[in-house]
Amino acid sequence: MSSWLFARRVVKLVGLVRAGAPVTREGAVGRRVRNEATIVLGQRKLLQRIGPGLMHAFIFWGFLVLGPTIVIAMIGAVSRHATLPWLGHQGWYQALVDVFCVLVLTGVLAALWIRKVLRPRRFAGSHLGEADLILALIATIVVSLLLWHATLIALGLNEWPASWSFVSNALSGLFGRGPVTRVLERVFVWLHVLTILGFLAYLPRSKHLHIFVAAVNVWFGRTGPGGRLEPLRFDDPSVPEEELRFGAGVASELTWKEVLDSFSCTECGRCQDACPAYATGKVLSPKLVIMGVRDAVLSEGDSKLVPDAVPEEMVWDCVTCGACVQACPVSIEHVDHIVDLRRNLVMVESSFPSEAEPMLRDVERASNPWGHPQADRAAWAASLGVRVLEPGEPPPEYLYWVGCASSFDERARQTAESVARLLRRAGVDFAILGPGESCTGDPARRMGNEYVFQAFAEANVATLNEAGVTKIVANCPHCFNTLANEYPDFGGRYEVVHHTELLSRLVREGRLSPSRAGHGAEAGAAAGPGSRSGSRSITYHDSCYLARHNDVLAAPRELVAAVGEPVEMKRSGKETFCCGAGGAHMWMEERGRPINAERVREAAATGADTLAVACPFCTVMLDDGVQSSGDALRVVDLATLLAEAVEEADAEAGG
């Protein structure tokens, strides 16, 4: 009956997943196998937090090892004299069983300690009662197993050499040989088997379902860069009109991966802990979003996802930084859910924060989100002798994609000037598109206006392809991400690098030689008249779209090391903490405490005098933060630091 209950529920859940909208998660089998090995078997993401990670790993590995004991117990429940052929007789196996029973119990106790005594904030909103019940069931299973083995040994009925299973052996001393023990032996084995069967029936109705679904969800996780969003197919003639998707308004419009995500959630709350919005007092909790989606899917109604399952505020609080996806041990992709919800809100319901409307309008009308005249796009380059590519001219080796921010924002413009000067200095053959360059469409896409984004993607791809561009260098991680990962979906395939990658390569190749004056020990020796005296301690802020979504970690650090003394923040690399501008938040008002202030606090605490960035959004957000806090931190792009260091080297050589 237990199997029937289990199967019935599983069939229903599988049906719900298969009813989801299509999304492509094929190919890259090697990578998927590797993910299964490291994330599932190796518990890699869980071990990102070593304490709870080990706790879970013990229980998980324990259950893998104890798997066959379920069969042995069922056989033994029927006849105390029978067991699994071969394995049931192996002493080494029973030794393993004993060891892992103890480890599982240790894990359970640790889990109870965490939940009951430490009570971390990440459990706020999770179903704690369910967790307690599951822990109790697990404890019962392993304890009853040990006691069953103990009584078997006491009765002399063990099919394996008793001395191997040292724990059960020790426990067997508690029991005599008499009729009481015979009864107890039956009690323990049946307790064990019935608990397992009960658990089996309960399992798919609880969050413990993750033990089956998680492995599947990890298989279907992203194998490419995290920053690529699935496009919506509006013009595909092979897609019938009823199946046209404009994001997810009701549960039946979710993709199958999103449904699978919602079944995988264990309510652990690591995503909630990582979320910069949640950390600054906003309503958004990625965990609650997924739990809300799960409830909506299971209820099989057609109530609106927003606001019934997920409050509208949560949808707009998101900065698409991906910290939640990074933290999730079961490969749930929360950003996809939130963007799909946004798509429906923007394109179907036209319901979104009104302050973002001018941005969308300006992107459409003026091809940049600030509404500046496109004719001025190359104004920053006028005095620098930068080549502007005209139609019909041969393409340069590198097309320098400047981006709207660096073209029009006075703080970000400094980066473009530095990049241009450095590339000229190094003799790189490059050109810009000037007024031919429009917004990549990233802010529109992250806001959910997929339609506007695609219009721009297609137009930009046409411009780039007609010009014969093959290599692109971008100084904005958002442009970089879109050009490299999202434009291939629209026929644009280019070799795209971020400016820190190109610049660090030029330094390595000796085509750019920065002064060493920023370094401590050599500062005295290398410092000449007019150079910055003393060492410069630099803390580098990883941009979400570089580090987390695209794994660009080393190149910027090479540049930092070339111009000063690096000091890392605690939340760095793939664990970086957002500046707060992503997800189109550069154009929205913020509730609660500002995310950028939080990050500036962290940067100032390192004691560095320079906060290096590699993104125009980060430049503006963190500079604003520093101006508010009054910290003595200079916020500056790596390109500018490098340009200054190269000029210093010139001064030292010349003077």
Added chain:
Amino acid sequence: MAILVFVEDAGDELSQQAIAFGRSLAGDSDPLDAVRITNDGAGYAPAAWAHALAEVISERRPAAVVAPGSERGNEVLAHVAARLDLPMAAHCTSVALGDPAEVVRLRWGGSLLEEARIHGSPVLLTVAPHAIAADGVLDPAEIESVAASEEPADLLVRVSERVPSAVAGVSLADAEVVVSGGRGVGSAEGFVALEELASLLGGAVGCSRAVTSAGWRPHSDQVGQTGTKVSPELYIACGISGATQHLAGVKGAKKLLAINPDGEASIFASADYAVIGDLHEVVPAISAEIRKARGS
């Protein structure tokens, strides 16, 4: 050919321009009828007004119907077009009547001029604001009043109530002069000098994001990308650095005066007039000069 002009009011500037436009179409000899719609006490209801106007049009059969390119003009004429199943061209700068008529109209928020042909009789069009100068004030006696329809179906959408805004004084979005303060003002109290100058100039006080984040002024005073967009004759930026996000709200200003102690501040790149100095000295000094000039 007979031209019918829908006006809102004799004193309304855009209505006067519509009349001038109508006159230029009609020529000296042809009749020009100016019509306004009245409603006894009931609020404005576009369908009701359009119903009445459409009846006038059906009776008189003018060659063209001209309305001001105001919100109400566009809305009423659009309803008329729907009722009569005719096309309507909004925000026209010129028209040549004929079959088909040819218009030049504003598109894309005013950034494009489009030449188009309009097939239909009469030609329904609204005039782009300030496309033509008003040629004299209208004589109210020359405007016919026609009562709006009272059919319930036409009154489904109507103005039911007017609630005056709580903002005393000049509203930021409409102000002809805006005196705006940034981080440089230093405190909420620091804005007193700016309020004084604003009131002397009959303007409104604005601020930058740094100020609202610091809690010195409410968000309703914020000028910028995520705040109010202003289009005054004169924008005085005091202690504002000039970040793009702020300037995005100031694009409509005709002239910008920047007061900032930092000569390198980016606001100066967008300023027509610049004072490199401390606003706490300069602003009161300006106010004092104004008072002296007015002899008070």
